[in-house]
Structure formats: structure tokens, C-alpha cells
Amino acid sequence: MVKVKVFATLRNIVGKNELEVQADTVGELLEKLYSEYPEMKKELEKGAVILVNGKNIEHLEKLDTKLKDGDVVSIFPPVGGG
Amino acid sequence: MFGYIGKILRVNLTTGEIKTEELKEEDAKNFIGGRGLATKILLEEIDPKIDPFSPENKLIFATGPLTGTTAPTGGRYMVVTKSPLTGFIASSNSGGFFGPELKAAGYDFLIIEGKADHPVYISIKDDDVEIKDASHLWGKRVSETTDKLLEEFGDKKARVACIGPAGEKLVRFASIMNDKHRAAGRSGVGAVMGSKNLKAVVVRGTKKVEVADKEKFMSVVKEKIKKIKENPITGGGLPNYGTAVLVNIINENGLYPTNNFQTGVFPYAYEQSGEALAAKYLVRNQACFACPIGCGRVTYHPAVGVTEGPEYESIWAFGADCGINDLASIVIANHLCDELGLDTISTGTTIAAAMELYEKGIIKQEELGDAPPLRFGNTETLHYYIEKIAKREGFGDKLAEGSYRLAESYGHPEYSMSVKKQELPAYDPRGAEGHGINYATSNRGGCHVRGYMISPEILGVPVKLDPHDVSEEKAKWVKIFQDLTAVIDSAGLCLFTSFALGAEDYADLLNAATGFDFTADEWLKAGERVWNIERIFNLKAGLIPEKDDTLPKRFLEEPMPEGPNKGHVVRLHELLPKYYKARGWDEKGYPTEEKLKELGLDKYY
Numbered sequence A: 001m002v003k004v005k006v007f008a009t010l011r012n013i014v015g016k017n018e019l020e021v022q023a024d025t026v027g028e029l030l031e032k033l034y035s036e037y038p039e040m041k042k043e044l045e046k047g048a049v050i051l052v053n054g055k056n057i058e059h060l061e062k063l064d065t066k067l068k069d070g071d072v073v074s075i076f077p078p079v080g081g082g
Numbered sequence B: 001m002f003g004y005i006g007k008i009l010r011v012n013l014t015t016g017e018i019k020t021e022e023l024k025e026e027d028a029k030n031f032i033g034g035r036g037l038a039t040k041i042l043l044e045e046i047d048p049k050i051d052p053f054s055p056e057n058k059l060i061f062a063t064g065p066l067t068g069t070t071a072p073t074g075g076r077y078m079v080v081t082k083s084p085l086t087g088f089i090a091s092s093n094s095g096g097f098f099g100p101e102l103k104a105a106g107y108d109f110l111i112i113e114g115k116a117d118h119p120v121y122i123s124i125k126d127d128d129v130e131i132k133d134a135s136h137l138w139g140k141r142v143s144e145t146t147d148k149l150l151e152e153f154g155d156k157k158a159r160v161a162c163i164g165p166a167g168e169k170l171v172r173f174a175s176i177m178n179d180k181h182r183a184a185g186r187s188g189v190g191a192v193m194g195s196k197n198l199k200a201v202v203v204r205g206t207k208k209v210e211v212a213d214k215e216k217f218m219s220v221v222k223e224k225i226k227k228i229k230e231n232p233i234t235g236g237g238l239p240n241y242g243t244a245v246l247v248n249i250i251n252e253n254g255l256y257p258t259n260n261f262q263t264g265v266f267p268y269a270y271e272q273s274g275e276a277l278a279a280k281y282l283v284r285n286q287a288c289f290a291c292p293i294g295c296g297r298v299t300y301h302p303a304v305g306v307t308e309g310p311e312y313e314s315i316w317a318f319g320a321d322c323g324i325n326d327l328a329s330i331v332i333a334n335h336l337c338d339e340l341g342l343d344t345i346s347t348g349t350t351i352a353a354a355m356e357l358y359e360k361g362i363i364k365q366e367e368l369g370d371a372p373p374l375r376f377g378n379t380e381t382l383h384y385y386i387e388k389i390a391k392r393e394g395f396g397d398k399l400a401e402g403s404y405r406l407a408e409s410y411g412h413p414e415y416s417m418s419v420k421k422q423e424l425p426a427y428d429p430r431g432a433e434g435h436g437i438n439y440a441t442s443n444r445g446g447c448h449v450r451g452y453m454i455s456p457e458i459l460g461v462p463v464k465l466d467p468h469d470v471s472e473e474k475a476k477w478v479k480i481f482q483d484l485t486a487v488i489d490s491a492g493l494c495l496f497t498s499f500a501l502g503a504e505d506y507a508d509l510l511n512a513a514t515g516f517d518f519t520a521d522e523w524l525k526a527g528e529r530v531w532n533i534e535r536i537f538n539l540k541a542g543l544i545p546e547k548d549d550t551l552p553k554r555f556l557e558e559p560m561p562e563g564p565n566k567g568h569v570v571r572l573h574e575l576l577p578k579y580y581k582a583r584g585w586d587e588k589g590y591p592t593e594e595k596l597k598e599l600g601l602d603k604y605y
């Protein structure tokens, strides 16, 4: 199982801060989440930051990034500030 | 001139002379306004080597051509002076409503010279400008000062920029506060104001800013507002959660500095996040003048009543950096700083440095006497020393000098997390190399808003750059971000628009307002000119690139101990030469003659 942490507006959609999902890649994980929470897909359409163990998947294998038991995936809608 | 009023107000506090001058169109075209043009004026009018607290230093309140217009976020102004914290250029940006009011009174710039022989304030009612006695306000906090002045002034629509007790006491990181809670926060601009015995500027104006092509301007503004509203950051994240929406993402990425930057992961980050602030203390969001974003937080806590903030940086400075997780204590600390007129970043980071010095046994309890121990995580300590700093009482007197002078006085400058003696903000550069270069080269010292590389390196906007990459491409991006920021600051807009707008958009707005016909590249070039004239000011003030364009030893030698960036140090020696090259400077970091000629700055250096 992979631990998934969600933030900002995603928390209202999911109704909690953390959940556990079984998936072998980030792409597969997102498919599972989207089918359970269709609103999440809409929220992330304009961009998202997805980290696996704190590392951005953009600089790993993107959606093909492999997941293993115990990995932590953090998902953010687009955020900014300063 | 359009966009500009075309007028500078000059007040000499030594002689009492008040006069107005024309703003030259050529200067406006070259330096835009605000940050850029004020630096040019300062460089021409003072010797950059002077003591920042001497009457020879000048304090410039500077608006841009878009300040006071309906351009989205057109409410910003800058305070430019020589900094008593860094000894280099200070230019602090603030929002709220003060800047537009100054312009409505008929002035693009207010230049303050000399030093009054007793506490005074400057009162501006359109053409009617007076220097008035402020003895009864000396020692008063920001909200009381503001309320009293508004009463005296007799017009509740007036706007006040003032210092608190910290500025009066020449705390090296004292802020200037306008509209009570908006800060021209950094580099000690409030201390320069205090050194001039100037408590406040009160202004009320009834004029309108004229733009070149009204219809065109209106349609451009409409289009840009639409872009801002449709952008998920400026239309969603920022209004909903404020800047503190960053707490979690920066922490999850492993660069949320904790315990004076000893690590980049804070286990309690969630408790002080924007989400937590919204759930616990938020009353509503609030916008500065003409701002469609509204990232401001109106908050309530029983200990302080209705207040504003805290922003991301302040949450971090009093939170993770001091090892504190309790959000209520952070809200109170932030409110105290607003009231006392202290920069939250430098205040928190200086206390954090003192905490590390204490825990390492370098500052001893005997020296503190009965005062609370400087331990990480101690909230009482935090509030106690904030008050003491502002009044320069007890150990607060040492803290009031800033973290660098404090740590150096114990022979350990390496515990000051600062660049050019100014405290660093809320991102550990071991997790973002480009941001590290930006810290090392920022003209005002440790600062995140001189080229916010966190945006491409961590947030993925407008491009996704690998935070650990140190290529030439990275160096070029740093330059672009720095130059673009310089344009935005000079134009009178808020940097947060840049999450949604690009160089073309700013060019559209500026052209429609001023009637100039600049391409996006030409506006960026103006930003580069601003960057270089600041660099010239600093070099003339005594900056030595080899020694000053660097980072605290911790980032260069101590690998990050845990989290996603575990094992990383900043590869400054690899990226810095590439940055100098991207800037067209020589390998030692000095602008080349060729570059200065290209920018029309060769006569200055």
C-alpha cells in the first residue's frame, strides 16, 4: 500500500488528509483516485505538484514513476505565494 | 506624461524646505519608476559609502506608473534608501493603500532628506505639505500612531505610513508600516526613518492618475484580470489560503528551514499551514488597492483581537525556524511585530540564530539573567524577546543588531543565516539551487522576492526546472526572474501577479498606461538596467563579489541531514560563474564596460 497525502482544496474533496491506495505507478494511483473522486481530476486539470517521497515526479519518471509498499505520495493543486 | 504624475516632492527635515520638481520623461523611460528610478536618484544624490544613519542618507517613497491605476494590484510602492542592516541598497515593497494615495496627492516620489531636531511627521493634503510636531507620538505603537494621526488630520480617508518603537530605537531591521498591517518590511528602512526623527507620513489626495489611452487601458486591464482570475494560483490558492498555502508544499519538498536551518523538514508543519490558519483564525481574506487576488488574511485571536496575517514567511520565521509549532503563538508574534514596526523575517531568524548559539553553549544563561532561556520551541521566549528587541532592552539590544552582528560578536558568524547580513527567508537553498543563487546575488541581501526561483524549481510555474540542476540554463532563468521582478517592482504592481502573467502582459499594461511603445524584451531590458544600477550602488558602497555573493557556510558544507534533500549541499561554486556569465559580467562578478554601455549605465561606474 502507498500512503497518499492530499493538501489545500483536495482535502475538502477527499474529506480527509491521508489515505492508503494500492498502485504500482503514479499514473495508476491517479486513475484510482480519479474514479473514486471525480472532482479531484477537475481540480488538478490546470496543473498539480505530485511528490513521491518528497521528490517531484516531473524530475523522476513522471506518471510512470514506480511505487512500492510504504512510499509516500503528496498531491497538491497548483499553489503559490512568497 | 501618462501613468506618471510627473512630479517629485522633496522634503528636507534639517532645513524645513519643501519643494517640488519635475520627473524627467527620459528617466521614466530608462528606469520605469518605483524601485528602479529611486535607485538611480539615490545613486546620483548620495555617496553610497555614507553611514546609513547619517542625515546625508535619503529615504525615498517611490510609486510606479501603474500605482494608483486600475491595473490589477496597482497599489504598490517602494521605499528605497541605504540599508543599515546590509550597508547596501534597500528597497522594500509594500501594498495596501498608501502608495496610490501619495500619487493621488500629486506625487510620484517623496524624497526625504536631512534629519529633524525633534520628532516630526509629514502631512500631505494635495498641494498642502507641512512638517508637523510628532513628540506626542514618539514611543507609540503602529495602530495607536495611525489612529491618532487620522484623527488629527481630520480626514479618515487619509493614509498613514509610520514607524513603531523599533524604528525610533534604530533596530537594524525595523519596518515602515502603512495602513497598520502592510509593511515595507526589509533591510531596516524603518530605522532610517527613525534616524531622521520622522515618525510618519500622512497623505490624502484627490487627483486622478491619467493613462495614455483610456479605452485601450480598460480593455487591457480587463483581459489581465481575467487571466488572474482564471489562474488556479491567483484565482484559487492565494485567495483561499493566503501565502501560507506554501507551508505544506515547501515542507513536503524538504526545504522548510527548521531550527535555524539545521534541517529542512518540520514534523509539525501542518499545524501552522494555510489550511490550519483558514480553519482556526481566518475571518476573511482581504485585498490591497485594485487587487483581484486578495491574498491578505484578516484573522482573529482573543489575545490580540482582530489582526492581519500572518503571511507564509512570518509563520515560518516564528514557527519552524524557532522550532515552534503552536500557530496561536505565531499569530501573536506577528501581531507584535506589526505593532512595534519590526520585520518579521529578520526578527524570527535573528531569534532563531540566538537560540542555536544558546543551545550550543555560546550564549550563556548568565548573560541573559532572569530572562527566559533562548531554547528552540519556547513560545514565551519568542514574545519576550520581540518586545525587548523593539525597545533595545537587555539582551534585546544585541538582538536588535540582527543575526550577523550578533553571531559575529561571539566569534561565530556562521550561525547567522544571512546573506550580506540580511536574514534569509523560508526556503533552504540545499533544496533549490537556483533559489540559492538568487539569495547569494540579491542586491538587498538575503531575500526571496528578488527572483523567486521557488516558482519554477518547486511549484512548476511557469516551467518545471529540476531544483538540483546547476546548468547554464538555470543561471539564465535566475537572471530572467530577477529582471522581470525588477520591472514589476518598478511599475508598481505586486509580484504575485507573475504566477498568472508574463512579460508580454506587463508590457501591454505599461504601454497602455504610459503611451510608451516598448516590446516585452525592452521592458525586460529595463529590468536588467535596474538590476545593474543596484549592483553599481552596492559596488560603490564597498561590495566585494568574492566575499559578499555567497551563502552561509552551513549550506555549502553541511549536507542536509534528512528528508528528500538528504545529503545535498548548495553547489554555489558551479552555478555562480554561470550566473555572472548570463549577466554579461566578468568572471569575478563585476559588470563589464560593454554591458554597462549596452544598458546606458557606463557613466555611473
Ligand code: SF4
Pocket (backbone or CB within 6 Å): B073, B075, B095, B096, B286, B287, B288, B289, B291, B292, B293, B294, B295, B296, B494, B495, B496, B497
Ligand atoms: S496579491 Fe496579496 S499582497 Fe499582492 S496586492 Fe493582492 S492582496 Fe496585496
